[in-house]
Amino acid sequence: MHGESSEARTTILDEVAIVEIRGELDLAFTIKLKPELNAALRTPARAVIIDLEAVSLIDSSGIALLLNAFRRLDSDGRRLAIACPTGSQRRAFEVTALDRQLPMYATRQEALAAVSATRPPE
Amino acid sequence: MGSDEPDAVDLLGEALPHVVPERIVEVASEQAGCPVAAYVLDVEGLFALRLAGDGDRFPERFRAPVGVGPELIPEALPVLRRLVSDRVGPSTLWPLMVRDRIMGFLLARDPAARDLDALAMQAGLALELASGYTDVVHSVRRRKDMQPAAEIQQDLLPPRLAHVEDGDVAAGVLPGYDVGGDFFDYASNADGLWLVIADATGKGNSAAALSSLAIGALRAARRAGAGLQETARLTDEAIRGLETERYLTAVLASWDARRHRLRFINCGHPSPLIVRAGGHVEELDGERTYPLGIRFKERLFPTVSAELGPGDRLLLYSDGLTERQTSDGSRIGDDGLRGILAELGVVSAAMMVRGLQDAVLDASPEPLRDDATLLVLEPHD
Numbered sequence: 359m360h361g362e363s364s365e366a367r368t369t370i371l372d373e374v375a376i377v378e379i380r381g382e383l384d385l386a387f388t389i390k391l392k393p394e395l396n397a398a399l400r401t402p403a404r405a406v407i408i409d410l411e412a413v414s415l416i417d418s419s420g421i422a423l424l425l426n427a428f429r430r431l432d433s434d435g436r437r438l439a440i441a442c443p444t445g446s447q448r449r450a451f452e453v454t455a456l457d458r459q460l461p462m463y464a465t466r467q468e469a470l471a472a473v474s475a476t477r478p479p480e
Numbered sequence: 481m482g483s484d485e486p487d488a489v490d491l492l493g494e495a496l497p498h499v500v501p502e503r504i505v506e507v508a509s510e511q512a513g514c515p516v517a518a519y520v521l522d523v524e525g526l527f528a529l530r531l532a533g534d535g536d537r538f539p540e541r542f543r544a545p546v547g548v549g550p551e552l553i554p555e556a557l558p559v560l561r562r563l564v565s566d567r568v569g570p571s572t573l574w575p576l577m578v579r580d581r582i583m584g585f586l587l588a589r590d591p592a593a594r595d596l597d598a599l600a601m602q603a604g605l606a607l608e609l610a611s612g613y614t615d616v617v618h619s620v621r622r623r624k625d626m627q628p629a630a631e632i633q634q635d636l637l638p639p640r641l642a643h644v645e646d647g648d649v650a651a652g653v654l655p656g657y658d659v660g661g662d663f664f665d666y667a668s669n670a671d672g673l674w675l676v677i678a679d680a681t682g683k684g685n686s687a688a689a690l691s692s693l694a695i696g697a698l699r700a701a702r703r704a705g706a707g708l709q710e711t712a713r714l715t716d717e718a719i720r721g722l723e724t725e726r727y728l729t730a731v732l733a734s735w736d737a738r739r740h741r742l743r744f745i746n747c748g749h750p751s752p753l754i755v756r757a758g759g760h761v762e763e764l765d766g767e768r769t770y771p772l773g774i775r776f777k778e779r780l781f782p783t784v785s786a787e788l789g790p791g792d793r794l795l796l797y798s799d800g801l802t803e804r805q806t807s808d809g810s811r812i813g814d815d816g817l818r819g820i821l822a823e824l825g826v827v828s829a830a831m832m833v834r835g836l837q838d839a840v841l842d843a844s845p846e847p848l849r850d851d852a853t854l855l856v857l858e859p860h861d
Contacts, residue, residue: 385683417850418681418727425774426725453799454729454748455770 366394374473375403376466380412383420391423399430405437405473409466413442416450428460437461439469485598491606497614501532504603508586513593518576518603520584521547522623523634524654525834528560528585529620537589541623542567545838548652549640550621552582553830560585576604580643583608629659629688633851636663636695641830644668646737649675650829651855654800654837654848661687662798662851663695667702673737674702677796677855678730679749686726693718694728694772708732712745712772712781719773727773731796735857740789745781747772750799753817757791759825761818790861793832795821800852801836806843829858 364381375398381387398406408424410416424440431438440462442448451457463469486507495503501518508516517533525547530540544563546556552575561573568589574596576584583604586596611617626634633653642649644666651664661680666673676698680690697718701711712732719728731752733744744752744764748771752764766784770776788794797817804812812820824835833854840852 418679418729422681422725422727425727429725453750453768455768456748456774459770459776 364390366391368394368398370401370403371470372474373403374405374407374470375399375401376407376409376470378409378412381414383410383413383416383423385417385419388419388423395423395427399427403436405439406431407439407441407466407469407473409469410440410442410447411466413447416447418450421450421454421456424460425456437473439463439473441466441469486602488602488605488609491602492609497610498616500606500610500614501616504586504606505532508588508596508599508603511594511599512588512596514588514590516586516588516592516596518584518586518607520617520621521550521552523550523621524623525549525551525640525652525837527623528564529623531584531617531620533587538587539567545834547640548650548830548833548837549637550583551640552585553641553828553834554580554582555828555831556834557582574600576607577601578604578608581639581641627659627684629661629684630655632688632692633659633661633663636692638665640833642666642668644673647673647735647857647859648829649673649855649857650833652833652837652853654840654852656683656800656850656852657847658683659688660800660851661691662800662853663691664796664853664855665695665698666855667699669702671707672734673857675733675735675794675796675855675857676730677749677798677853678728679798679800679851679853680728681726683850690719690722690724690726690728690773693722694730698732708734708743708745708783709781712747713779716747716772716779720775722773724773727771729771733794733796735788735794735859737859740787740859742786742788742794743783744786745769745783747781750797750802752786753795753797753821754786754788755793755795755821759822761821762786788857788859790859792859793829794855794857795832796855797836798851798853800848800850801840801854803850804840804843804848804852805846807845812840812843829856832856832858 364387366379368377377398428438515534515537517538518531519528520531526545527541528544546560571589574586575582653662660683665676680687697715701714729749730747731749735742746768754762764786767782820839
């Protein structure tokens, strides 16, 4: 399975956890990614960025994992931002119409800027 | 019925369900005055498998890609006859029919003393009835051992080929190596022809469980008289009740044959395609909502309309088709699909499904990574 050559790495920057994924985010890699993502979610980070800039393919398992992260962070009052370039990498999100529901940004920079901006009053 | 013509009841008679195939072959051989064997197709519609008959005289199996699932494509009978005669020499073949569906065939390698058409019709019915009570027919159809998820999928699906009011439906699932939870459904109801194609996240048993629940919720809603939106909503609710991040992409559609109008809701699934009379492929890329089983603050089910009448062919498919890898390391893709459709040209719904399935299988020697599902509707004049 192609997910065998995928990688993930988490760094913390100014209370923001950035999970960078490289390769194919398919079922095989989703299983390996769960512990990494869980660890990132358990940090005291006030926001999590999932960086998909180097992801070549994402399938429904990968999307389900992102939905799970979104829901868990949301219930904590914390923010998720997904960095995913427009074009072929966003296809899976466009077909599922999730690009309109999930907080998506074209680059890591934009995602960081979005979570760092002062929160508007509730 | 003539006194020496057994009907389905006679063939079922006192015979236990699991010996009905042998009984059919016995009676057929008697009537024909020579050895006769009975064959069925495997679940992928690619091989003919001997159900009963002399193993020394008749091959156990041979390649016969003339089915959509285990149902023989009527237009492909000449191809089957040629494949059979290539394999065993001059022979006679009689289709085993259940109404207008062909479930298998009887085969004689010697000149038959009489025509077995009438017997074949009764035998087809007897076999269909018997297979509700015994595993023997199901076992022969399965060339490989099936996982529970694959078995569920086979059980969930309606007949692959159907003549409905004003049209033909043909549909099939090519299962992935680890069955992926795709399904299709259709129902010819007073309020229109309902068509559904769906794809559950994940693989194997959990995907099968999600699909089973979804098809149950869908059918329950539809049979209670719910319209498209209500059916979508109820199915969505049922899946959300599982409290999982898994979801189901789907197209729920209803076709009004008289008004030539298709209405549908796209829940995060590849857009339906219509192949118009001239060969032009139109993508029905209207408003869509996100998959069933997920909830954000807003949940709407926008309905899209399109014209669909005689001369057109509607194609619903799952992304297992467009994502299928090709030998050169890429994937079939949207362009590849259009290319295949152009090559197939104007063919029946059943031949279109078979042609698309062959293209998917031939794209690469590797097994499918994901289910590839197709449903074609061909309106009649």
